[in-house]
Amino acid sequence: MSMVELRNVRKSFGPVDVIHGVDLDVEEGEFVVFVGPSGCGKSTLLRLISGLEVLTDGELSIDGRSMRGISPSARQVAMVFQSYALYPHMTVADNMSFALRMEGVPRRQRRAQVEEIARTLRLEDLLDRKPRELSGGQRQRVAIGRCIVRKPKVFLFDEPLSNLDAELRVQMRVELTNLHRDLGVTSIYVTHDQIEAMTMADRIVVLRDGVIEQVGTPTELYERPGNRFVAGFIGSxxxxxxxxxxxxxxxxxxxxxxxxxxxxxxxxxxxxxxxxxxxxxxxxxxxxxxxxxxxxxxxxxxxxxxxxxxxxxxxxxxxxxxxxxxxxxxxxxxxxxxxxxxxxxxxxxxxxxxxxxxxxxxxxxxxxxx
Amino acid sequence: MQDEHAAIDQRGHRMKQAEPIEWTGYLFVAFFAVPFLLFNVGPILFGLFVSLTEWNIIGSPDWVGAANYLQALSDPWIHQAFTNVLIYGLLIVPGVVVLGLGAALFVNAGYPLTGIARTLFFAPHVVSATVIGLVWVWLLDTRYGLINVYLGRVGVDPIPWLTSAEWVIFGVSIASVWWDMGLAFVLFLAALQDVPKDLLEAAEMDGANRIKRFWFVTLPLIRPALSMVVTLQLIATLRIFSQVYVMTNGGPAGASASPIHYIYNVAIERYLFGYASAIGVLLFILILVVTLLHRTVLRETV
Structure with a gap:
């Protein structure tokens, strides 16, 4: 059974159809990258999986459970936003433990869990700082830490590296890949950067105009592109x-x-x-x-x-x-x-x-x- | 450039002249500075001076030292007016904040018709206080006012909004809240629109429901606006005059009088300019203290 299943998923915003019937299976532990030019619907697809957007038509299930009418927080998914979306008025520790606080986990237990994750992300010295006192890479790690704390079944990443400079981006790419290897959590990652897709993905989903153009491993897409669009998009x-x-x-x-x-x-x-x-x-x-x-x-x-x-x-x-x-x-x-x-x-x-x-x-x- | 400004003094030494004065700059500043000095700073200093004198505007002021202040401290009307204004503050400030924020949240949520709602919420603010006062005198009329008519339909006895000492402060406050809400609404709406959508979505994914999202994310982020609205509204309320003057003229028996209204009476009706100025200074001190107190409580940081 796949971890995430999409069956004929459609999404319209008013009269505009953004996703035109997508079928996709993401296996447990897989790192899948949605890639495509801006406006191709990759972020919308991610937001549909997260529950922040509601499907216009089709079926979505996570870990075998239909997600119809399930709120974002009840889907056991966690999302890293492009802007990191850290709460600016809270410390790093409070940011990371916010979800636990909403669940009603006692303060001491929250602190313990956060400290444990902060160690793996090398954030233990920053726990009492506010987000504005952190560098881009540190903020990124806090955003990831906030997701890990929730122990989700699926990680969703919405262009998480696009606000970082080139050097840091390469470094974070490696860190994310290692993190995925260590945690083994199913991950869906949206980017418009085909290099990120090639270097990080187990499988790449190439999207254009709300339609999947091709799904395959990075090597498959590089060696056997199904059409000119994929051929032109993959490779630099x-x-x-x-x-x-x-x-x-x-x-x-x-x-x-x-x-x-x-x-x-x-x-x-x-x-x-x-x-x-x-x-x-x-x-x-x-x-x-x-x-x-x-x-x-x-x-x-x-x-x-x-x-x-x-x-x-x-x-x-x-x-x-x-x-x-x-x-x-x-x-x-x-x-x-x-x-x-x-x-x-x-x-x-x-x-x-x-x-x-x-x-x-x-x-x-x-x-x-x- | 420097050589153009250099001149040679009598002993043949080159000496640097002062930079030429940029009169154009001063001219631009003057458009603000001259009226400000003339109509703000001048009157304040003059008022301080007058508060130490006895003066009926004709003739020259007679120096009386602190006599006006001593008299003010034992004047029962002043006690009444200052007590009233604190009650106004306790009613109007929370009223404006809660209703203004509520209206802003409603419009910001983007329900249908919010465009019209936006105009309606702000509209009272552009009308003069006199008009608002007159309209509300009519609305709050004990026997024929719309408010009592509607209250009567749900079985409430007519309330003497503007004619009883117990109710009059509420009556005036209702009109004031309605009038002042518009500005608070606009300030809150601007602040709400600045709250990044990502943060609210992140909180939603973190399991915060609508109320918790407001409490833990929105409210802390609009705190600067909240602080500003409270400051502005506190100051506006402590200086409340027009509504009182138009709606009740301070009555019945001074029950709705405010310090400014009393100052107006003392100065314009009784020509006691020295005494009125002293009350003005006392009011200024009150406003200063309240504002400083409140700013330390609601610091303007996110």
């Missing part, structure tokens, strides 16, 4: 999408060529229903997936527009490439390209993705020609 810098054409059609698969491509077509084993030679396709290649060109192999020729050097690697930008703008990651000595250089990029079908006119992935990784 973004996957390149180059226009191309279907050149070969056999029983076993297809051969496609990027506009302006040199050498053999890129061949993929895949179902070919409804495809015709001459179909326009989009070929996706991640910036890190270009290879050294060889003389007869598939390759692209393009002119570098600008270069970003990051030490041992560099990003080459070719905005005027005829088949579509390109970003290429080069490593080591190959990173020495400069603006206005003409370069040749090798293509390995094994690292390419093909999307049809509707953006649906036809093939993820073809016959490697290396």
């Amino acid at each position: 810098p973004k996957m390149n999408f180059l226009s191309g054409e279907l050149r070969e059609l056999t029983a076993a698969g297809i051969g496609v060529a990027i506009d302006g491509q040199l050498g053999d077509p890129l061949r993929f084993d895949c179902p070919t229903d409804g495809m015709q030679v001459g179909d326009q396709v989009s070929i996706g290649i991640r910036p890190e997936h270009f290879v050294e060109p060889d003389e007869s192999g598939a390759r692209l020729r393009t002119t570098v527009g600008s270069v970003e050097k990051l030490g041992d690697e560099a990003y080459l930008y070719a905005p005027d490439n005829p088949a579509g703008p390109l970003i290429v990651r080069k490593q080591g000595r190959a990173a020495a390209s400069r603006a206005y250089d003409d370069i040749e990029l090798g293509l390995d079908a094994g690292l390419c993705h093909v999307f049809d006119r509707n953006g649906v992935a036809v093939a993820n990784g073809g016959t490697t020609n290396r």
Whole structure:
């Protein structure tokens, strides 16, 4: 039995439909990340699970119990807010023990529980401070501590790291992952940052316009994106999408060529229903997936527009490439390209993705020609 | 720039001139400063002086030292007026706070028609106290007033709101609360709208019901506004005059008189300006003490 089950969940705000029928199972102990651009409904979905919003339609159950008509505090879920939502007039200890106080737990017992959790979160010296006397990272830990105190079945995180600076964000990411490993509590985490999603998630749920685009492990989403949206959203810098054409059609698969491509077509084993030679396709290649060109192999020729050097690697930008703008990651000595250089990029079908006119992935990784 | 301001004195030393005075700045300040000095600071100092004299506005004041103050301390009318004003404070301040906060909570909850409610709650405040007073004299009329008519329907005998010594302070207070509530309402509403929604949601998830959320989260967060409303209302109430003047003229038998009303009588009707000024100073001291007391109790921190 799943810890959190969503069945055909819908949510409308007045005439505006925000969530259009979502089905999802979150297993016990899993760390699931909802990711998507702003306005995709990921926070709304989280708030539906928390009970702060009420479902317009569908079914939601937590630990096998239907959540229909169950108040947020009775759902055994705890939430970390983007703003931390610490009570500014209360000390750290009072913030952390507020839920226990509402439950009627005696003061001494509250203090003991809070102190125990404060130790694991390295907050024991801060218990008598007010939130405004804490740094961003400390506030974050208090917000998490406040959740842990309640011993919830599910942790909900609503973009908890977005108010922190870049360095602290990386640090907190690791801390949260470790915390999840230690506590083993089912966690649902909302972010628009795909790096957070990739690094922390057991499974990622990619949302767009209130619909789940794809659910899978970070590796699955990276290697086998179901459509152009997911392919473009996961990975940084973004996957390149180059226009191309279907050149070969056999029983076993297809051969496609990027506009302006040199050498053999890129061949993929895949179902070919409804495809015709001459179909326009989009070929996706991640910036890190270009290879050294060889003389007869598939390759692209393009002119570098600008270069970003990051030490041992560099990003080459070719905005005027005829088949579509390109970003290429080069490593080591190959990173020495400069603006206005003409370069040749090798293509390995094994690292390419093909999307049809509707953006649906036809093939993820073809016959490697290396 | 410095060289432009440097001049050479008789012994040939360069000496730095003072920065030129920015007359434009003073001009801007003057728009406030001159009227303030003329109409606030001046009269206060003059009033202090007059309180130590006997003066009927014509002729020059005769110095009498502390005689006015000594007389005031044994004047039964003053005891009555100062007692009355404390009772007004005990009725009007809590009334304004509770009703103003209640109205603000109602509007802030965003029920239907709250837009109209917002206007209605604030409307009395823009009407002059004289109008409010006259309307309430009519509403509170013992025999024909609407209030007694409605009370009569639920079986309450007519209450002599403005004509008996026992009830008159309540009558005037009701009108005052209705008039003053508007400002408190607006201040509370602004404070409530500043309470982050996240905090209330966090409290909801922490298991706090509506009342506990108000008590443990909202109320502490609007404390600065609460403190301000109490301060403003205390001062306004201690200076209560228009309602008293219009509704009862201090009667019956001084039962609704306030210090300002008594000062008005002493000064304008009896031309005892020295004595009136002394009472004014005493009232000032009372307001100062009450405000300081209250500020130490309700410190303006979240």
